[in-house]
Amino acid sequence: GIQVEQSPPDLILQEGANSTLRCNFSDSVNNLQWFHQNPWGQLINLFYIPSGTKQNGRLSATTVATERYSLLYISSSQTTDSGVYFCGGAGSYQLTFGKGTKLSVIP
Amino acid sequence: DAGITQSPRHKVTETGTPVTLRCHQTENHRYMYWYRQDPGHGLRLIHYSYGVKDTDKGEVSDGYSVSRSKTEDFLLTLESATSSQTSVYFCAISEGWQGATPNYGYTFGSGTRLTVV
Numbered sequence: 415g416i417q418v419e420q421s422p423p424d425l426i427l428q429e430g431a432n433s434t435l436r437c438n439f440s441d442s443v444n445n446l447q448w449f450h451q452n453p454w455g456q457l458i459n460l461f462y463i464p465s466g467t468k469q470n471g472r473l474s475a476t477t478v479a480t481e482r483y484s485l486l487y488i489s490s491s492q493t494t495d496s497g498v499y500f501c502g503g504a505g506s507y508q509l510t511f512g513k514g515t516k517l518s519v520i521p
Numbered sequence: 522d523a524g525i526t527q528s529p530r531h532k533v534t535e536t537g538t539p540v541t542l543r544c545h546q547t548e549n550h551r552y553m554y555w556y557r558q559d560p561g562h563g564l565r566l567i568h569y570s571y572g573v574k575d576t577d578k579g580e581v582s583d584g585y586s587v588s589r590s591k592t593e594d595f596l597l598t599l600e601s602a603t604s605s606q607t608s609v610y611f612c613a614i615s616e617g618w619q620g621a622t623p624n625y626g627y628t629f630g631s632g633t634r635l636t637v638v
Contacts, residue, residue: 462626507625513563
């Protein structure tokens, strides 16, 4: 099956800083998604992005399917951005997840 | 809110007992999934369903079974609970197709924290 690797595993930011999270996958995917798990454990879908670029407020994501990676950009980070960010990839519909990037935004 | 609920939210059970977790959706989505989340392992797929009575195994299916007798309910059963099955269990749903456009975006439930003692 598809292997998904995320980097960095941990990230500490000062509030207001920008960051880039990366997701590499071992095989071609037709389904790539980014999620945020908040400190209370809730998993929120940020982007469904099998290819191209999408933006939602301070967050944007880009998937380059031919090169098997996706990037999540967080601009002007806020303390509420803290948590764990997961990407998941699949050839069809059932996602395989990376181990996540733990983001801590400090005031 | 996407209508997906998991029950119970928390459960403590004894080793060797059977346990059933329920995932209920009101979105009429075709696909449903069970994952477990453990420190250091991220989210791992247990079983998934691609329609009523259509299910398949995921990466970590040993010791688990599932059933989907109607679109809205997907049940996960631990046949004889073991301490290694102590975990947080998440259910997710995805639509499949939105008209002529594929839409496999997941919506997760709130999770069930299961402790096997």
